[in-house]
Amino acid sequence: MPSNDKLFAYNLGEIVPLSEARLHISDLSVQRGYGVFDFVKVQQGIPLFLDDYLDRFYQSAQLMHLEVPLSREELKQVIADLTERNQLPEAGMKIILTGGYSEDGFTPMNPNLLISQLPLTLPSDEKVAKGIPIMTHDYVREVPEVKTINYSMGIRLLQEQKAVGAEEVLYAKNGIVSEFPRCNFFLVTHDNTVVTPAKNILKGITRKNVLLLAGRRYKTEVRDIRLEEVLQAKECFLTSTTKRVLPIVRVDDVLISDGLPGEVSLQLLQDLKDLEEAQMTSPKV
Numbered sequence: 001m002p003s004n005d006k007l008f009a010y011n012l013g014e015i016v017p018l019s020e021a022r023l024h025i026s027d028l029s030v031q032r033g034y035g036v037f038d039f040v041k042v043q044q045g046i047p048l049f050l051d052d053y054l055d056r057f058y059q060s061a062q063l064m065h066l067e068v069p070l071s072r073e074e075l076k077q078v079i080a081d082l083t084e085r086n087q088l089p090e091a092g093m094k095i096i097l098t099g100g101y102s103e104d105g106f107t108p109m110n111p112n113l114l115i116s117q118l119p120l121t122l123p124s125d126e127k128v129a130k131g132i133p134i135m136t137h138d139y140v141r142e143v144p145e146v147k148t149i150n151y152s153m154g155i156r157l158l159q160e161q162k163a164v165g166a167e168e169v170l171y172a173k174n175g176i177v178s179e180f181p182r183c184n185f186f187l188v189t190h191d192n193t194v195v196t197p198a199k200n201i202l203k204g205i206t207r208k209n210v211l212l213l214a215g216r217r218y219k220t221e222v223r224d225i226r227l228e229e230v231l232q233a234k235e236c237f238l239t240s241t242t243k244r245v246l247p248i249v250r251v252d253d254v255l256i257s258d259g260l261p262g263e264v265s266l267q268l269l270q271d272l273k274d275l276e277e278a279q280m281t282s283p284k285v
Contacts, residue, residue, distance in 0.1 A: 005017075005018070005019055007086050007088075007116075007117065007118070008082055008085045008086055008117075009021045009082070009114065009115060009116040009117070010078050010082060010113065010114065010115035010116075011023075011114055012112055012113070012114070013069075013113075015078070015081060015082065015085070018116060021114065021116070023098070023112065023114065024101055026101045026102055026103075026105070027098050027099065027100065027101055027102070027112060028098060028099025028100060028102045028105075028106075028108055028109075029096070029098035029099060029112075029149060031099075031102060031105045031106070032099065032105070032106065033148075033149060033150045033152070034064075034098070034099035034108065034148075034149075035064075035066070035096060035097055035098040035099055035111075035148065035149040036057070036060040036061055036064050036066065036096075036097050036146060036147055036148055036149065037057075037060075037094060037095060037096040037097065037147060037148075037149055038053050038054075038056055038057040038060070038094075038095050038147055039053075039092055039093065039094050039095070039241055039242075040053045040079070040092070040093040040095070040241070041090075041091075041092060041093075041120065041241050041242070042083055042088065042090070042091045042092070042093050042117065042120075043089070043090055043276065043280060044089060044090075044280060045083055045084075046279065046280050047079055047083070047093060048276055048279045048280075049205050049209070049279065050076070050079070052205045052208065053205055054072055054075065054076070056147065056203070056205065057095055057097075057147075058072070060146045060147045060148070061097055061111075063143070063145065063146050064143075064146055064148070065108065066097055066099065066108065066111045067111060068097060068111070068113065069110070069111060069113050070113060075095070078115060079093060079095075079115070082115060082117050083117070086117050088117060088118075088119055088120075090119065090120050090121075090122070091117050091118060091119055091120050092117070092118055092119075092120040092241070092242065093115065093116075093117045094115065094116050094117075094118075095113075095114075095115050096113070096114045096115070096116075096149065097111050097112070097113055098111060098112045098113075098114070098149075099111065100112055120242060122242065122243070122244065123243055123244070123246055127246070128246065128247065128261065128266075128269065129261065130249070130261075131246075131247040131248060131249030131250075131259075131260065131261045132167040132168065132246060132247070132248055132249065132250075133165055133166050133167060133248075133249065133250035133251075134166050134167060134168045134169065134170050134180075134238075134248055134250070134251055134252075135160070135161060135164055135166035135168075135169050135170070135251075135252055136169070136170045136171075136172045136177070136227065136251065136252055137153075137157060137169050137170070137171055137172070138171075138172060138173060138174070139153055139171045139172075139173060140171055140173040140178055140200045141153070141171065141178075141179070141181075141200070141202075144178065144179070144200045144201055144202055145201075145202065145203070146202070147202055151181055151182075153181070154169065154180075154181025154182070155181075157169050168180045168181075168183065168238060168248075169181065170185055170230075170251070171200075172227050173200065175226050175227050175228070176197075176200075176224050176225065176226060176227075177197055177225050177226070177227055177230055178197050178199070178200040178201050179197065179200070179201040179202060180238055180240075182240055182242075183204070183238040183239060183240040183243060183246075184196060184197075184201060184202070184204040184206070184207040184238065184239045184240065185197060185225075185236070185238055186207075186210065186236065186237050186238070186239065187225060187229065187230055187233040187234075187235065187236045187237075188218075188233060188234045188235035188236070188237075188262060188264045188265070189233065189234060190233075190234045191219075192218050192219070192234070192264055193218060193219040193220070193221055194210075194211075194214040194218050194219070194220045194221070194264065194268075195220070195221045195222075195223065195225060196211065196220075196221075196222055196225075197222075197223075197224065197225050198222045198223050198224060199224070204239060204240060204241075205241065206239040206240055206241055206244065206245075206272070207239050209272060209275060210239050210245060210268055210272060213268055213271040213272060213275065214268055216271075217267065217271075218264065230251055231251060231254045231256075233256055233257070234256075234257050234262060234264075235247065235256065235257060235261075235262030235264050235265050236248035236251065236256050236265075237261075237265040237268075244269055244272055244273070245265060245268050245269035245272055247261030247262065247265040247266070249261065
């Protein structure tokens with residue numbers, strides 16, 4: 001596996017060593033935190049569910065009035081070239097589109113496209129078996145349907161998370177839960193209905209896949225979820241590209257059920273792993 005100083009990145013129209021990738025200070029991502037991105041998991045040289053991620057990336061760009069400088073096929077080719085050069089067995093591919101170099105530090109200009117690929121470590125079997133504690137925070141993201149580069153609130157809360165022993169923070173505005181800074185939220189009711197929030201969320205690709213998989217075994221609902229319902233749930237879990245399905249065993253000071261990962265969460269994790277394996281053998285699945 002190459003070390004980070006031997007990896008390559010796509011930087012403003014060309015592939016360069018990652019250590020040489022640069023962005024000017026006038027870019028709106030620096031000046032105002034303006035830009036969008038997406039993140040694709042690459043396993044054994046295969047970008048999993050790539051078309052879904054690119055659909056969301058181009059939609060985010062459109063909603064933020066940013067034009068992607070590469071066509072979809074050109075972008076796929078860059079991803080393939082980076083994957084071939086970097087030779088990482090398990091990696092994350094981050095695609096960033098910024099507001100561009102702005103003359104007045106406010107008005108978007110020609111967007112800049114940057115793509116990096118770094119090694120990725122998924123949650124260990126031990127962490128899955130133990131589950132994680134989370135905290136809640138009264139907040140809803142600005143423009144939640146867009147995957148922007150603005151993670152200010154999530155980063156600001158890291159010290160508080162550490163202080164209370166929480167691994168993630170769940171946003172819940174006026175008692176209605178939405179999402180984590182980097183993950184989607186699910187709960188399982190006592191009749192094994194799998195439920196996920198309907199609004200004020202980024203529609204995650206793993207969320208989409210888990211809803212599909214859950215529908216084959218259980219009843220599913222996409223609707224508002226009140227915080228009181230979370231605390232009384234049979235199971236809770238989060239989903240994301242980098243965490244797959246990760247059980248939640250404590251919310252603030254309240255244990256979920258018996259404080260152990262539930263059978264529905266663990267079954268859906270296995271189903272997701274099987275779906276990823278199918279992608280490896282047939283990327284069109």
